[in-house]
Structures are given as structure tokens and as C-alpha cells.
Amino acid sequence: MHTDDSESSTNFIQNIVEEDLKTKKFEGRVHTRFPPEPNGYLHIGHAKSICLNFGLASQYSGKCNLRFDDTNPSKEEEEYVKAIMEDVRWLGFDWEDRLHYSSEYFDQLYEYAVRLIEKGKAYVDALSPEQIREYRGTLTEPGQNSPHRDSSVEENLDLFARMRAGEFAEGERVLRAKIDMASGNLNLRDPVLYRVLKVAHHRTGDKWCIYPMYDFTHGQSDSLEQITHSICTLEFEDHRPLYDWFLKELDIYCPQQIEFARLNLNYTILSKRKLLQLVQEKHVSGWNDPRMPTLSGMRRRGYPPEAIRDFCERIGVAKSNSTVDFALLEHCVREDLNKTSPRVMAVIRPLKVVIENYPEDQVEELTAENNPEDPGAGSRTIPFSRVLYIERDDFMEDPPKKFFRLGPDREVRLKHAYIIKCERVVKDEKTGEVVELRCTYDPDTKSGSSMEGRKVKGTLHWLSAAHAQPAEVRLYNHLFLKENPADEKECPDLGSSVNPDSLEIVRGFIEPFLKGAVGGDRFQFLRLGYFCADNESFTPEAPVFNRTVTLRDTWAKIVKKST
Numbered sequence: 001m002h003t004d005d006s007e008s009s010t011n012f013i014q015n016i017v018e019e020d021l022k023t024k025k026f027e028g029r030v031h032t033r034f035p036p037e038p039n040g041y042l043h044i045g046h047a048k049s050i051c052l053n054f055g056l057a058s059q060y061s062g063k064c065n066l067r068f069d070d071t072n073p074s075k076e077e078e079e080y081v082k083a084i085m086e087d088v089r090w091l092g093f094d095w096e097d098r099l100h101y102s103s104e105y106f107d108q109l110y111e112y113a114v115r116l117i118e119k120g121k122a123y124v125d126a127l128s129p130e131q132i133r134e135y136r137g138t139l140t141e142p143g144q145n146s147p148h149r150d151s152s153v154e155e156n157l158d159l160f161a162r163m164r165a166g167e168f169a170e171g172e173r174v175l176r177a178k179i180d181m182a183s184g185n186l187n188l189r190d191p192v193l194y195r196v197l198k199v200a201h202h203r204t205g206d207k208w209c210i211y212p213m214y215d216f217t218h219g220q221s222d223s224l225e226q227i228t229h230s231i232c233t234l235e236f237e238d239h240r241p242l243y244d245w246f247l248k249e250l251d252i253y254c255p256q257q258i259e260f261a262r263l264n265l266n267y268t269i270l271s272k273r274k275l276l277q278l279v280q281e282k283h284v285s286g287w288n289d290p291r292m293p294t295l296s297g298m299r300r301r302g303y304p305p306e307a308i309r310d311f312c313e314r315i316g317v318a319k320s321n322s323t324v325d326f327a328l329l330e331h332c333v334r335e336d337l338n339k340t341s342p343r344v345m346a347v348i349r350p351l352k353v354v355i356e357n358y359p360e361d362q363v364e365e366l367t368a369e370n371n372p373e374d375p376g377a378g379s380r381t382i383p384f385s386r387v388l389y390i391e392r393d394d395f396m397e398d399p400p401k402k403f404f405r406l407g408p409d410r411e412v413r414l415k416h417a418y419i420i421k422c423e424r425v426v427k428d429e430k431t432g433e434v435v436e437l438r439c440t441y442d443p444d445t446k447s448g449s450s451m452e453g454r455k456v457k458g459t460l461h462w463l464s465a466a467h468a469q470p471a472e473v474r475l476y477n478h479l480f481l482k483e484n485p486a487d488e489k490e491c492p493d494l495g496s497s498v499n500p501d502s503l504e505i506v507r508g509f510i511e512p513f514l515k516g517a518v519g520g521d522r523f524q525f526l527r528l529g530y531f532c533a534d535n536e537s538f539t540p541e542a543p544v545f546n547r548t549v550t551l552r553d554t555w556a557k558i559v560k561k562s563t
């Protein structure tokens with residue numbers, strides 16, 4: 001199925017790169033980078049950027065760096081660095097020997113700052129953070145010059161050296177670029193380049209007590225790494241003139257910045273700050289909670305990396321913001337899992353069935369194919385015996401006409417097994433709840449035999465009760481009920497917008513075959529959906545499965561309706 005027409009044609013970034021290759025703008029090189037800040041785990045929005053940057057490099061025989069933009073030691077941690085590397089690798093990309101940290105460039109950036117001071121293009125300011133904000137002006141009013149703006153080069157060099165030496169407290173002094181306090185672009189109103197932060201850095205330790213701002217780091221890091229195409233999201237369009245100003249004033253190599261629209265997905269949030277809030281306020285079990293839109297959460301949920309790459313390919317790259325339907329992501333997951341995951345049987349809300357005409361002690365090993373979509377996947381056996389479990393939902397005492405499952409005096413096929421007929425319903429005397437079905441089976445209807453063709457409307461999944469293995473099954477739904485939880489007007493308080501039914505834990509049963517699974521293995525539980533052995537807690541003795549997606553493809557329906 002094709003969901004957009006950009007699939008076969010090139011996107012606007014590929015067009016730019018191809019034009020640059022033609023004109024030999026960067027001597028025919030393509031060198032991109034993925035530059036995360038290690039202040040949280042990667043989410044599906046980052047996947048779009050990773051696929052784009054690593055994808056361009058591989059498509060045009062170029063290179064892609066992984067660079068940690070680690071300029072804010074108070075929010076960054078080594079834990080995040082490790083997690084980010086694991087997620088990029090899991091997605092299927094390799095930065096080879098091109099792992100960098102902006103903090104590697106702290107000496108160089110310091111030297112760049114000194115160079116700007118020497119050129120009279122930067123000054124140390126003693127205004128307080130509040131004053132700096134006041135003096136900045138607004139979109140409609142120009143800013144005012146700081147009284148310290150015109151101090152001498154010597155004085156500024158001395159003050160900057162003393163900032164570095166730790167003589168000033170946080171907020172007492174900053175280094176600012178001297179550009180234009182009346183610029184229509186607020187980013188050019190003498191932005192702060194360096195601030196005092198008496199915080200140890202996860203890589204440079206106590207070496208520094210002043211740190212460069214992100215804006216004074218990002219473009220120069222790209223320049224130092226000889227990046228050709230610095231691809232970033234649209235919010236940075238207004239920062240481009242500032243980055244270009246730095247590169248020009250410092251007279252260093254100048255990459256081409258290109259902005260694209262970030263990914264927005266409905267029913268979820270893609271902001272590390274808000275995801276961190278969900279973790280800290282314990283609305284989820286952690287960054288890798290299977291309900292989180294993080295790559296580690298999706299991995300744990302059972303999303304294959306191939307499906308995420310396919311999704312990123314299908315959504316394409318555009319210049320204007322839009323919101324993608326979560327159903328499209330799930331559709332990609334289903335398409336991949338349909339091809340790759342073994343079909344097995346599990347019963348998550350069991351109802352006991354006794355086959356009255358089946359011998360007490362008999363057990364038959366029936367053959368079941370592992371994946372009808374993949375003939376190479378082979379088959380396995382499943383035990384059949386007198387006492388079975390079926391899904392509670394698959395029986396109705398007073399079923400409507402179109403209910404093609406089990407009811408009194410009705411027949412259904414048990415998958416890979418026989419046709420059974422419900423003869424009697426056993427109820428709890430006190431509650432009236434159905435607790436057991438007494439059935440008969442037709443021995444001439446064994447799957448694969450010549451009588452198999454006898455028609456009944458429904459086929460149910462089932463397990464032999466004596467052989468079924470108890471398992472915890474976690475059923476997930478959207479973490480938010482609101483379609484746009486990122487909208488602060490719609491959801492002023494994130495915590496109270498969390499869907500209380502986003503996780504339901506049930507105790508069910510699985511077929512014996514699944515004892516051999518390991519955490520991360522993915523399966524289709526027939527008629528129930530795709531499930532993944534939990535990569536944190538699964539053991540053969542206490543199996544835990546996460547529901548990845550249901551089988552109902554709402555995206556395919558949407559597309560069908562609209563064509």
C-alpha cells in the first residue's frame with residue numbers, strides 16, 4: 001500500500017544534496033550528523049531525524065556522525081548517552097568511528113570566544129538575567145544596549161578569563177555577542193555565548209565552570225566536523241542567521257543548514273521535557289515503559305526497528321508542520337509483524353471447556369504451522385486433551401445471529417484441531433456466571449484430514465488446560481485519551497490527561513511452545529494481536545508478554561474509505 005506519492009520521487013532535502021553534488025559545492029562530499037542532547041531518551045521524532053541523516057549518508061556514499069550536544073551539564077547524564085547509542089544501533093545505524101561530543105570542542109570554543117572579543121564582537125555583561133530579558137525588547141519593540149556593551153577589548157578579555165577562573169557566581173557575568181539590539185530577529189540581539197555554571201560535566205568533570213550556550217556550540221561543532229548538510233527542525237530557521245554570523249566572524253568552514261518539519265503524532269507527546277515529567281511523576285514505569293513513544297519503550301513493546309524505519313520513509317520529509325496519525329505507525333508495525341512473527345495460541349481470559357466424548361487420559365500432539373505468510377517458518381505441535389480453555393468472549397449464552405463463535409447447540413472449529421459442539425452450560429450456583437462448557441467433538445473433523453472441509457462459521461483459538469502455562473499479559477492502549485496532548489490549552493496538566501486504562505494486566509495462559517521464548521521475541525497470538533516477550537522481566541517460569549498491537553488495522557480502513 002502506498003500512503004504518499006513521495007515514495008518513489010526524491011524529497012526536497014535529497015534535491016538540495018543532489019544539486020550540491022552536481023555543482024561540487026562540498027567537493028562532492030555528503031557528511032551529515034545526528035546531534036542529540038543527552039538529556040533524555042530518544043523518541044520516535046528522533047527516529048525521523050536519525051533515518052534522514054544516516055539515510056542520506058548511505059544513499060549518497062557519505063558519512064554520518066553521532067554527536068552528543070552536551071553543553072548543559074545540569075540536565076545531562078551518562079545514562080542518557082548510553083541509552084541513545086543503544087537506540088541508534090537498534091534502529092540499524094552505525095556511526096563507525098565517528099562518535100563525537102560537543103564537549104570535545106570546549107577548548108576550541110573558548111578560543112573562538114576570545115577571538116570574537118579581540119575583534120570587538122563580544123563583551124562580558126554584568127546585567128542580571130532578568131535585566132538581560134528586559135533589555136532584549138519584544139517582537140514589536142527594539143531592545144536597548146547594555147551599559148557594558150562598549151567596554152574595551154582588554155577589559156573584556158580580562159573579565160572573560162576571570163569568568164573562566166571561577167571568580168564570578170552564576171548569573172553575575174555572561175559573555176554576549178555584539179550584534180544588533182534592534183534586529184528584527186531576536187536571536188541576533190546580543191545573544192549570550194557563555195554562562196557561569198558551577199556544575200561538573202559528565203565528560204569534562206570540574207575542568208570548566210563556564211559553559212558555551214547551545215547556539216554558540218552547535219554550528220561551530222558542525223563546522224569543526226566538516227559537516228556538509230546540517231539538517232535540523234524548523235524552530236532553528238530563525239537561528240540560522242546567528243550561526244552564519246558566528247561562522248563568518250570566525251572565518252571558518254560553513255556547512256549548509258537545512259530545516260525540515262518535526263514529526264508530530266496524535267495521542268502522544270514528543271518532548272523530552274514532558275516525557276521526563278511522566279517518568280518523574282511516575283505516570284509510567286520509566287523511559288522504557290511500553291506506552292512511551294521512546295525508542296526503548298517501542299522496543300520493549302515489540303515494535304520492530306524495520307517497521308519504524310518504514311514509517312519514517314512513508315511520512316516523508318516536508319517543510320511545513322503537520323500531525324501524523326498514530327494508526328499509520330501501528331499499520332507499519334503490523335505489516336512487518338505479519339510477515340515475520342510466528343503464530344501461536346494464548347488464552348487471556350479463560351473459560352473451561354470439557355470435551356465429554358474425548359478419553360480422559362488421551363493427549364494428541366497436533367501439528368500447527370508457525371506462519372502461513374512464511375513457508376520457511378516450519379511447524380510445531382500442540383497438545384489436545386479432554387479439558388481445554390477457550391476465550392471467555394468467544395462464548396455467548398444467548399448469541400445474536402451474526403455471532404459466529406460458540407453458543408448452546410452451536411458448532412465451531414478449534415484451530416488446528418476438531419469441530420466441537422456446545423451441549424451444556426455449567427453455571428456458578430450463586431452468581432449465575434458461566435464457569436464451564438460441556439462439549440462434544442467430532443473425531444472425523446481433525447484439521448488436515450479428509451473431513452476437515454466440513455464447514456462451520458467460526459474458528460477459535462484454545463489451549464489444553466493441563467498443558468497451558470500461566471502468563472502475565474499486559475494490554476496497552478494510548479497513553480493519552482486526548483488527540484493532542486501536546487497542546488497545553490487542551491491539556492494544561494499532563495498527569496491528569498494520562499489515560500487511566502492505558503495499561504490492563506491480565507493473567508492468562510500460553511501454549512507450552514512459548515516456554516522457549518526469550519525476552520524480545522515477537523509472536524502473533526491468534527485472533528488476539530501481536531505480543532512481545534517483555535525484555536525486562538520475561539522468564540520461562542514467569543512469562544510476561546506485552547501487547548504490541550491489536551490485529552484491527554484502523555489505518556488500512558481509513559485509507560480504504562478515502563480511495
Ligand code: ATP
Nearest residue numbers: 035036037045046048049232233262263270271272
Ligand atoms: P525535544 O523537543 O524532545 O526535547 P530536541 O530537539 O530538544 O527534542 P535533541 O536531542 O536536540 O532534542 O534532538 C536531536 C535531533 O533530533 C535534532 O536534530 C532535532 O532536530 C531532532 N528531533 C527532535 N525531535 C524531533 C521530531 N519530533 N521530529 C524530527 N526530528 C526531531
Ligand code: MG
Nearest residue numbers: 036037069214
Ligand atoms: Mg534540542
